[in-house]
Amino acid sequence: MANPIYARLQATAQRLIAKYGQAGTVKRITPPDPVYGGDPVVTSYPATLVPMAYEASYIDGTVILSGDMQIYISSVGLSIEPTVGDVVTANGNDYAIVAGDPNKYDGVTPVVFIVQGRITS
Template sequence: MVNSLYIRLQSTAQRLIEKYGQTGTIKRVTPPDPVLGGDGTETLYPAKLVPMTYEQRYINGTTILTSDRQIYVSSVGLAVVPRVGDIAIAGGVEYHVIAADPNNYDGQVNVVFICQGRTAT
């Protein structure tokens, strides 16, 4: 049974991301066929997201760099669950997803996706 608290939290997260976020994209590249080869296939999924700078206390220089961004992605209407290896595009900047947390507390409702994004340098 779906807990109504998580539905309300999801609605709140969506409202805040709509207000303060931007339209972006989650890009997923599927690998080429292992036998036939070829190029991987890119699929773009429209998303509402907010890239934010990490607080200084979380930056340690190894797992979280100063150029990393904490990316909040609205789960409402998103066709995929962001995962490691995806690319989040916001404001023309591509962030490689190196960590992803679905914030799914009851196993049924994805409240919000929080990803760690790293720019390619």
């Protein structure tokens, strides 16, 4: 059962991301059918997000690389849960999601999606 406190936290996160963030997209790439083949299908989902560079103390050169971005994505109005393999467009760049945290404290309500994005080449 959803706890009302998390719905309020979700609304607060949405307000802050809308105020300080930007419009972006989360692109999900569906691979071709293994039997029939075909082309991969890219589906774009509009999102409101805040990309932020990691502080130097977090960059270790293995898990978090220089140039990686911590991206806060509003869960309000987003019909998918961003996951590893998706691509986030922010600041005019494409970032592949290499790690993510849905922040579902009660297991039901996603307060905010926080993902680690690595620039695609």
